[in-house]
Amino acid sequence: MPHEIPGSLDARVAVNRLELRDDVEMSKRYDALVIGAGPAGASAAYWLAQNGHSVLVVERKRFPRDKTCGDGLTPRSVKQLTDMGLAEPLSDFHRYDGLRSIAHGVTMELAWPQHPDFPDYGYVVRRRDLDEMVAERAVKAGATLWQGCEAIEPTLENGIVTGATVKHKDTGTLENVSARYVVVADGANSRFGRALGTTRDRKYPLGMAVRGYYRSPRHDDPWIESHLDIVDRSGDHVPGYGWIFPLGDGRVNVGVGLLSTFSGWKDINTSKLMETFVDVAPSYWGLSADTADGPVTGGKLPTGGSVTPNVGPTWIVAGDASGSINPFNGEGI
Ligand SMILES: Cc1cc2nc3c(=O)[nH]c(=O)nc-3n(C[C@H](O)[C@H](O)[C@H](O)COP(=O)(O)OP(=O)(O)OC[C@H]3O[C@@H](n4cnc5c(N)ncnc54)[C@H](O)[C@@H]3O)c2cc1C
Known part of the structure; x- marks a missing residue:
């Protein structure tokens, strides 16, 4: 029929x-x-x-x-790309060992686990x-x-x-x-x-995220970093996270993302959230308006x-x- x-x-x-x-x-x-x-x-x-x-x-x-992307490849992505014969060209890019997760003053460095199918590393590669x-x-x-x-x-x-x-x-x-x-x-x-x-x-969560590139002395850090306690301009916590992903080429990819799972999420100005995140990010990354490399751009994440x-x-x-x-x-x- x-x-x-x-x-x-x-x-x-x-x-x-x-x-x-x-x-x-x-x-x-x-x-x-x-x-x-x-x-x-x-x-x-x-x-x-x-x-x-x-x-x-x-x-x-x-x-x-x-x-527009965070450019982060997890071990799952690396496996997919390796299966397509791309292990060698990938190896020219910045390889990292795991996630440094930070919230409320606690920092945890979480190495990718040993796994029978997936590698224990990821890459950060510009799209x-x-x-x-x-x-x-x-x-x-x-x-x-x-x-x-x-x-x-x-x-x-x-x-x-x-x-x-x-x-x-x-x-x-x-x-x-x-x-x-x-x-x-x-x-x-x-x-x-x-x-x-x-x-x-629309009952499913939709993500909204923005990202920009910054020159950074820690551009070749072996960890990608996520901040689980991002705040808006008035200091209130919002459900989402900020990230700093080192590219190994002198720059890092910096962004913030939110999920549509709380009332008022549409009123959040993600560009302002990003500015606040850049202001409060750990100083070792050297992020500021002066180290920005190109505009901040955003996109939707249907999940x-x-x-x-x-x-x-x-x-x-x-x-x-x-x-x-x-x-x-x-x-x-
Ligand atoms: C800010 C942000 C950060 C993110 N960070 C990460 C991350 O770190 N790691 C991760 O895994 N994911 C991340 N994501 C999600 C990731 O970017 C997407 O899931 C991924 O790009 C989806 O791939 P895709 O091929 O489905 O779509 P896309 O990458 O969007 O590709 C679609 C392609 O189709 C083309 N196209 C569109 N319409 C037409 C048409 N009519 N005819 C011909 N061509 C067309 C477009 O030009 C484009 O090239 C992020 C997303 C955002 C917005």
Whole structure:
């Protein structure tokens, strides 16, 4: 039985309108079309290509591109990247041993545990470097990557998703990409996923976080650091944490994050929270407005598998698009 897209009327109208277009070129048919070349899309593309499937990844930006993040890779991420053959390029980046956790005057240095499956170390890698590395790996495995190319609408045949219309941003040309399966990995806002009818359940926690880079004498510290007792301007504690993650290149990634689990969370100004955190962070990091390296930027963290439906007969939603971030620590890579 044909699958009806459960999306809004607008989404269905957009799809119907598309069927009337005559300004759209047709591409060859792929086994899989992956939308978005962040960690979710690029790793899906890698595994599909590695297993012999023809894969096209469309990415609306061009590498190298940044993505607002804490840049922290836990042992779980390192394992995933190692499984994709990326252990060697990863080893050029800053490796750390565990978490220094600080709250209410107590400091604990918690080394990553010995584990049968996961390494006992992590890395801190700027997303500008990491995402290009993973996308290149997918291409090396046989995936085709179109950069500067945005998926703008799903295409349908008899109610089944059969690909997408993509826009080549340089030329403005539209092209219909046809695929047996579509992997939607377009990040936290997931416009493409919403066009397929996905929604985020607001009962689940949503994270909001901001980060900036700072030059620091402790840029090669062997611990990432988290502060579990962050306060707002009036000195009241807020549910969230601040972090300082050393990059090993002269800089540290500094940020604060909150969960939407308390009333009034929308009234918290995260930029001000960040300023306060930088003011009160331990002096050994040397953080101040003078050591800031670039602007503070922020983003949403959809957590806990909060987006549904995350699968249809011919499509699947992955990564932030499916709300897959761990609500405990904000880990989504
Ligand atoms: C401030 C902050 C700090 C964080 N810190 C950490 C951390 O330290 N460690 C950790 O593990 N996680 C962290 N996270 C979470 C992590 O950044 C995300 O979970 C992760 O990036 C999700 O990867 P993704 O591939 O699903 O999405 P993204 O990384 O957002 O990638 C989506 C990609 O899709 C592209 N795209 C979007 N729409 C389209 C379209 N229509 N057509 C084509 N391309 C499209 C985008 O350009 C982008 O490249 C943090 C998040 C924030 C906001």
